[in-house]
Amino acid sequence: MPEVIFPGPDGRLEGRYHPQKDKDAPIAIILHPHPQFGGSMNNKVVYNLHYAFHRLGFTCLRFNFRGVGRSQGEYDQGIGELSDAASALDYLQMMNPNAKSCWVAGFSFGAWIGMQLLMRRPEIAGFVSVSPPANMYDFTFLAPCPSSGLILNGDADRVAPPAEITKLADKLKQQKGITITHETVAGANHFFDPGMETMIARVESYVAGRMVETTR
Structure with missing residues (x-):
């Protein structure tokens, strides 16, 4: 899988780009957890989501936020990281101008960034939000949430308490015109160790179902 370097708002960003042969394949970007707590594009959850x-037939890009790995810049409280994500999506779209749909997936801090990107980019058709830290960050910007998506968490998560994630999902479910699916993985902690295979299987099942719907 090619290593790529692409321009970001605060210098170069390092990524891993995995194209499909079909020129109109859907595209997805995958966003990693908190840079100041060891988060990178090589995180196991991010790697497996990718x-x-x-x-499932997507052309995929995961990348390091500013200040992580070979990406230039410094941590910016989520503000700059959102700009990084927008630049990554710009790059992915430039490389795949005929993509038939666009998705965003994020884990933990990356889920928070991904949901903000969703609000800014109307072309994003679906999202996967894994262990969104609803106890640490304000998600009230999702008013209304513009796309249907999947929220996943472990029921033994001590970093992002399940009750807070359920509260977020229930609030989003009340919005009209979209469908929010919320699933929990029994026995899984924040990092899905154990529970990784179950979580990924549910992601694949959900996304595959959505893609079938869009081709009908």
């Missing part, structure tokens, strides 16, 4: 989308 390959799950690729198995």
